[in-house]
Amino acid sequence: xxxxxxxxxxxxxxxxxxxxxxxxxxxxxxxxxxxxxxxxxxxxxxxxxxxxxxxxxxxxxxxxxxxxxxxxxxxxxxxxxxxxxxxxxxxxxxxxxxxxxxxxxxxxxxxxxxxxxxxxxxxxxxxxxxxxxxxxxxxxxxxxxxxxxxxxxxxxxxxxxxxxxxxxxxxxxxxxxxxxxxxxxxxxxxxxxxxxxxxxxxxxxxxxxxxxxxxxxxxxxxxxxxxxxxxxxxxxxxxxxxxxxxxxxxxxxxxxxxxxxxxxxxxxxxxxxxxxxxxxxxxxxxxxxxxxxxxxxxxxxxxxxxxxxxxxxxxxxxxxxxxxxxxxxxxxxxxxxxxxxxxxxxxxxxxxxxxxxxxxxxxxxxxxxxxxxxxxxxxxxxxxxxx
Amino acid sequence: xxxxxxxxxxxxxxxxxxxxxxxxxxxxxxxxxxxxxxxxxxxxxxxxxxxxxxxxxxxxxxxxxxxxxxx
Numbered sequence: 001x002x003x004x005x006x007x008x009x010x011x012x013x014x015x016x017x018x019x020x021x022x023x024x025x026x027x028x029x030x031x032x033x034x035x036x037x038x039x040x041x042x043x044x045x046x047x048x049x050x051x052x053x054x055x056x057x058x059x060x061x062x063x064x065x066x067x068x069x070x071x072x073x074x075x076x077x078x079x080x081x082x083x084x085x086x087x088x089x090x091x092x093x094x095x096x097x098x099x100x101x102x103x104x105x106x107x108x109x110x111x112x113x114x115x116x117x118x119x120x121x122x123x124x125x126x127x128x129x130x131x132x133x134x135x136x137x138x139x140x141x142x143x144x145x146x147x148x149x150x151x152x153x154x155x156x157x158x159x160x161x162x163x164x165x166x167x168x169x170x171x172x173x174x175x176x177x178x179x180x181x182x183x184x185x186x187x188x189x190x191x192x193x194x195x196x197x198x199x200x201x202x203x204x205x206x207x208x209x210x211x212x213x214x215x216x217x218x219x220x221x222x223x224x225x226x227x228x229x230x231x232x233x234x235x236x237x238x239x240x241x242x243x244x245x246x247x248x249x250x251x252x253x254x255x256x257x258x259x260x261x262x263x264x265x266x267x268x269x270x271x272x273x274x275x276x277x278x279x280x281x282x283x284x285x286x287x288x289x290x291x292x293x294x295x296x297x298x299x300x301x302x303x304x305x306x307x308x309x310x311x312x313x314x315x316x317x318x319x320x321x322x323x324x325x326x327x328x329x330x331x332x333x334x335x336x337x338x339x340x341x342x343x344x345x346x347x348x349x350x351x352x353x354x355x356x357x358x359x360x361x362x363x364x365x366x367x368x369x370x371x372x373x374x375x376x377x378x379x380x381x382x383x384x385x386x387x
Numbered sequence: 388x389x390x391x392x393x394x395x396x397x398x399x400x401x402x403x404x405x406x407x408x409x410x411x412x413x414x415x416x417x418x419x420x421x422x423x424x425x426x427x428x429x430x431x432x433x434x435x436x437x438x439x440x441x442x443x444x445x446x447x448x449x450x451x452x453x454x455x456x457x458x
Contacts, residue, residue, distance in 0.1 A: 174400075174404070175400055175401075178400055179396075179400065182399075183402075183403040183404075183444075184403070184440070184443075184444030184448070185444075186444060186445060186448075188449075199445055202441065202444055202445055203441050203445060205403075205404045205407070206407060206437050206438075206440055206441035207437070207441070208404065208407075208408055208411075209407075209408040209411035209412055209415075209437075210411050210415070210434070210437070213411075213412075213415055297422075298419070298420050298421050298422040298424075298426070299419060299420055301422070302419065331419070334419065335415060335419070340418050340419060341418035341426075341427045341430045341431065342423065342427050342431070344427075344431035344435070345418060345427070345430060345431060345434065348431070348434045348435060348438050351438050351442075352434075352437075352438060355438075355441050
């Protein structure tokens with residue numbers, strides 16, 4: 001407590017924190033501005049999709065309309081791209097009358113993918129949307145990996161860590177800057193930079209916990225690929241022992257995927273299919289169809305259970321519990337996206353995102369101004385604190 | 388200010404930030420445990436308060452009270 005009181009906070013301590021705040025912010029600010037700007041449309045990606053008409057809807061039919069076999073759906077998808085393989089298949093997020101099938105040249109991770117949307121009831125080809133082009137794709141890639149794959153993700157993750165350092169150091173500096181000002185003071189009648197310093201402090205402290213959470217969960221998300229890789233190594237190695245030395249199961253030898261899906265649902269009742277990873281892809285093994293199932297309660301619907309079904313025999317191999325580190329990753333996703341509390345939460349996410357842009361921009365402005373006029377100007381604005 | 392006891396000065400500085408921080412945290416967690424239910428409403432309210440606080444002090448409030456506190 002005393003630590004946050006200026007009476008106990010030495011001038012050198014403040015200087016040290018100011019140094020940390022300055023450098024951690026300066027290095028990451030440009031990238032954080034980019035993330036805030038590209039994140040803004042991503043908050044509303046569903047709504048933007050509807051507006052642009054790129055959201056696919058299944059034609060209305062009675063609720064009890066029988067569904068075609070998943071194998072039929074997959075063959076429709078394969079017929080569109082005979083030279084590609086199925087990497088993933090998933091029911092529509094909002095409408096499970098749709099099947100989304102992702103087709104790639106090989107099972108390896110790639111950005112070269114095609115999507116085929118098939119009606120789950122009729123097996124009719126509904127659309128072949130391109131998710132890998134257009135405005136939202138550019139926003140998404142800039143936000144996630146700067147078009148640089150894993151290296152880009154990890155780089156942005158490191159910038160995110162610096163932002164967390166900037167938030168913590170900024171919070172420590174809030175005390176000396178605000179010690180004589182009541183909460184929320186914005187000295188508009190003073191010079192421009194004083195007003196912006198006050199706004200920086202106000203919006204910084206108001207967005208503090210939100211930005212810490214969104215920042216930290218964003219950093220965790222950048223490690224997703226590595227976490228999944230580690231999970232496969234950690235948990236699947238022993239399960240896959242009997243298959244050692246066998247190649248990826250060829251298409252011709254694979255059992256019915258519909259039958260495998262039924263096996264998975266029997267192994268994990270009261271769950272909903274999230275997606276299917278096909279043999280040899282990054283989320284599966286070379287020898288399995290892996291079904292990722294979600295719970296149907298609020299909290300468990302954010303988690304996933306993998307069920308591995310032998311690709312040749314359609315027999316259940318394993319349904320391992322996800323370890324804590326994968327659960328942490330999964331729970332950190334909604335906390336980053338802000339997509340778990342309806343429309344009001346989306347709007348608040350956008351407003352707090354804009355507030356963060358102002359914090360970043362004003363911080364940059366204050367630094368540029370201080371550089372031009374230092375050291376005289378800051379001494380008068382800080383209520384005697386030499387930052 | 389120097390006449391204040393350290394504890395009251397701590398509250399003078401940190402009472403609002405702590406309240407807003409706790410509200411934000413409660414809001415973020417509440418919606419995780421609900422699907423279109425009370426948790427979402429609670430989350431909306433808890434997160435709206437810090438947001439509204441920022442807008443109010445940052446832009447809407449225009450009064451002589453914005454003058455620095457005389458010490």
